[in-house]
Amino acid sequence: MKCDVYLSFDGNCEEAMNFYQSVFGGEFSVVMRYSDGPPEYMSEGTEDKIMHMTLSFSDGAELKGSDVFHQPVVKGNAYHVSMGSDSDEQGEAFFNGLSEGAEITMPFQNVFWGGKFGSLVDKFGIQWMISTPHTGA
Known part of the structure; x- marks a missing residue:
């Protein structure tokens, strides 16, 4: 079994994931923009935003993220x-x-x-x- 961390952002996923790479290292194994997916997943202005991004580390750990537009991103405090x-x-x-x-x-x-x-x-x-x-x- 493997458990990964998946982060949701309100339009700044790429900036955040690049920042995390600058801190932790690793390589991006997946960078998928909304324009790479079916048209029904994309709305005006989201073409270049991140549908899915994976930062992979040499030990097999992964940090994943995406820009979320189908619901508001609420910054909570029930996780670290x-x-x-x-x-x-x-x-x-x-x-x-x-x-x-x-x-x-x-x-x-x-x-x-x-x-x-x-x-x-x-x-x-x-x-x-x-x-x-x-x-x-």
């Missing part, structure tokens, strides 16, 4: 995207990269359960949790 890093340095780089224009909800720091952890709401309204491995005994 949780990213585990391989090291403190990588975790700090992820956190600092996402911090541009973000609201920090917990600074990236050592935590009592081991490793480092931080959380924030990025400039696109997406909630992130960044953690590093527990390195203690």
Whole structure:
């Protein structure tokens, strides 16, 4: 079984996914615009918007997203995207990269359960949790 994160945007999916690639790396394995699909899925002004986009990582993880026009995008708070890093340095780089224009909800720091952890709401309204491995005994 595999579980992926799928994000919905109100017209800025491509900008957001390019930003996430600049923070996390990875390669786009799928970039499908509304103009690539059947005409009934496209409305005036959505031709160049993203119907589906997948950012793939070497370990098999994927971050997916799309611009959603059939219903309003409501930015909620009942979710976080949780990213585990391989090291403190990588975790700090992820956190600092996402911090541009973000609201920090917990600074990236050592935590009592081991490793480092931080959380924030990025400039696109997406909630992130960044953690590093527990390195203690």
